[in-house]
Each structure stands twice: as structure tokens, then as C-alpha cells.
Amino acid sequence: AGLDARGFLFGPLLAQRLGVGFVQVRKRGKLPGPTLSVAYQLEYGKAEVEIQQDAVAPGQKVLVIDDLLATGGTLLAACELLEKLQARVLECVVVVELQELGGAERVRPVPVFSLVQY
Numbered sequence: 744a745g746l747d748a749r750g751f752l753f754g755p756l757l758a759q760r761l762g763v764g765f766v767q768v769r770k771r772g773k774l775p776g777p778t779l780s781v782a783y784q785l786e787y788g789k790a791e792v793e794i795q796q797d798a799v800a801p802g803q804k805v806l807v808i809d810d811l812l813a814t815g816g817t818l819l820a821a822c823e824l825l826e827k828l829q830a831r832v833l834e835c836v837v838v839v840e841l842q843e844l845g846g847a848e849r850v851r852p853v854p855v856f857s858l859v860q861y
């Protein structure tokens with residue numbers, strides 16, 4: 744599952760390499776059909792993410808991918824959405840992790856893999 748919007752750069756490529764499907768977690772109002780939504784706080788305001796209700800099947804294993812982990816609010820909201828659909832969130836994957844902001848602790852117990860720590 745990739746996060747709107749820069750998760751869409753990396754998510755589909757990784758999914759293709761792994762030979763698995765890709766689903767979108769988007770900002771509010773962008774997905775058609777029945778959706779679930781979760782509100783969350785950013786450093787600079789509030790936002791809401793959505794997923795289509797049929798995006799994953801119960802018990803399906805999911806990796807969540809985005810470009811950046813800051814406070815963790817966005818990834819946590821995405822994990823909550825997927826858990827509402829009874830998916831098994833195995834790990835969050837980001838390119839850059841801003842460690843000072845403690846995002847990985849916020850997302851716990853889901854593990855975070857980051858390529859670059861800053």
C-alpha cells in the first residue's frame with residue numbers, strides 16, 4: 744500500500760519487483776466508491792486519509808510505503824485503515840526517516856525500515 748502522493752513513486756515499483764499488487768491510501772475525497780477514512784495530525788495541521796473498502800481482503804499481508812517518516816501520523820493513519828480492513832500490516836517502508844521526530848515509536852509495534860536516517 745502506498746501513501747498519497749510520493750508513496751506512489753516507490754510503491755508500484757517495489758510491488759512489481761515483489762510480484763504483488765499495489766493499493767492506494769489517498770488524501771480525503773480522491774478515491775471513488777465506498778471508502779474508510781482516518782483523520783490524523785501533521786506537524787503543520789490536520790489531514791484525513793482514505794482507502795477503498797475492497798482494497799485488501801481480511802488476512803492479506805501488507806507493506807506500507809511512503810517517501811518520508813516524520814512524526815509518524817501519516818503512516819499510523821494508513822496502518823489503522825488497513826487494520827480496519829483486517830489486513831496484516833507487516834512493515835512500514837520509507838526512503839527517509841527523520842529520527843528526531845520519533846515516528847518509528849509512534850507506528851510501533853509495526854516495524855519501520857528506512858533507507859536513509861537523518
Ligand SMILES: O=P(O)(O)OC[C@H]1O[C@H](OP(=O)(O)OP(=O)(O)O)[C@H](O)[C@@H]1O
Nearest residue numbers: 747748749809811812813814815816817
Ligand atoms: O510522518 P508525518 O509527520 O505524518 O509526515 C510524513 C508525511 O508528510 C509528507 O507528506 P504531506 O502530508 O506533507 O503531503 P504531500 O504528499 O501532499 O506533500 C510525506 O510525504 C509523508 O507522507
Ligand SMILES: Nc1ncnc2[nH]cnc12
Nearest residue numbers: 785786811813814841844
Ligand atoms: N519535518 C518534515 N520535513 C520535511 N518534510 C516533511 N513532511 C512532513 N513533515 C516534514
